[in-house]
Amino acid sequence: MEPSFIYEAKGRTLVIHLPRELDHHNCRNLKYETDLLMAENYISRILFDFTGTEFMDSSGIGILLNRYKEMKASGGKTCLYGAGPQVLRVLKIAGIPALMEMYDSEEAAFGGQGVEMP
Amino acid sequence: MKKREVVTIKMDSVSENEEFARVAVAVFLSRMDPTLEEIEDVKTAVSEAVTNAVIHGYQGGEGTITLEVSVEEDVLTVLVQDEGVGIRDVAKAMEPMYTTAPDGERSGMGFSFMEAFMDQVEVVSAPGSGTTVTMRKKIGR
Numbered sequence: 001m002e003p004s005f006i007y008e009a010k011g012r013t014l015v016i017h018l019p020r021e022l023d024h025h026n027c028r029n030l031k032y033e034t035d036l037l038m039a040e041n042y043i044s045r046i047l048f049d050f051t052g053t054e055f056m057d058s059s060g061i062g063i064l065l066n067r068y069k070e071m072k073a074s075g076g077k078t079c080l081y082g083a084g085p086q087v088l089r090v091l092k093i094a095g096i097p098a099l100m101e102m103y104d105s106e107e108a109a110f111g112g113q114g115v116e117m118p
Numbered sequence: 119m120k121k122r123e124v125v126t127i128k129m130d131s132v133s134e135n136e137e138f139a140r141v142a143v144a145v146f147l148s149r150m151d152p153t154l155e156e157i158e159d160v161k162t163a164v165s166e167a168v169t170n171a172v173i174h175g176y177q178g179g180e181g182t183i184t185l186e187v188s189v190e191e192d193v194l195t196v197l198v199q200d201e202g203v204g205i206r207d208v209a210k211a212m213e214p215m216y217t218t219a220p221d222g223e224r225s226g227m228g229f230s231f232m233e234a235f236m237d238q239v240e241v242v243s244a245p246g247s248g249t250t251v252t253m254r255k256k257i258g259r
Contacts, residue, residue, distance in 0.1 A: 021137055023133075023136050023137060023165055023169065024133055024136055024169045024172070024173065025133035025134055025136050025137065027223065028133070030223075031221070031223055055140075055158075055161065055162075055165075057162050057165040057166055057169065057231065058166055058169075058224075058225045058226075058227040058228050058230075058231050059169060059223075059224070059225075061225040061227055062223045062224045062225035062226075062227075063223055065225055066222060066223055085154075085155075085158075086158040086162070089155075089158070090162065090231070093227075093230075093231065093234050094225065094227055
């Protein structure tokens with residue numbers, strides 16, 4: 001089976017590349033996998049990559065909100081980039097833009113943050 | 119006047135069928151010449167209702183979900199029915215951010231999304247007698 005999520009550590013940012021369909025079925029492993037990665041690496045920002053995502057429902061919102069709460073508790077940030085029209089409408093209804101910085105591209109997400117500490 | 123057209127699908131309560139259900143409804147809806155946005159709205163609402171049946175109705179266990187999609191004039195009606203545990207307090211369950219799921223990964227926004235993306239959402243449920251969600255949306259306004 002093809003993995004739902006691809007994780008990439010860039011400095012202190014954990015980039016999570018999301019699947020084409022972000023629903024309950026595809027979200028099942030994310031908490032376990034990110035918890036493991038967060039325990040093993042020093043991460044101060046989670047950056048969700050929606051570039052390849054064509055569909056998201058409230059299950060996707062659930063994982064975003066929970067990562068947001070966890071990161072906020074440890075003084076970190078949660079951001080995202082690459083949201084298409086359907087994803088964007090769902091994000092807006094859920095009030096996500098008030099909580100997370102949203103970028104057009106990965107370059108913008110890194111450029112907007114300034115220089116990351118090594 | 120066109121007569122009512124209806125499709126009924128019975129499926130196992132497994133998370134793989136969340137995608138199957140929303141895609142099947144989207145294909146049915148395509149005969150109404152919907153906009154892309156209308157297709158996305160309906161897919162999202164169907165995904166929420168079927169996910170609720172899998173997670174809450176059958177609590178991740180075995181069961182059958184009935185999906186009935188119909189069109190009459192320019193109104194699409196989607197019915198999602200399970201014979202699971204049912205909901206004790208429907209009004210409470212429909213409150214935004216309310217969830218009974220134990221794993222903490224649920225947003226509690228399922229019913230809010232159904233209401234946001236469809237014109238009308240009706241929930242009939244009682245403990246022990248399953249849940250029926252009926253959603254309607256006018257297509258092509």
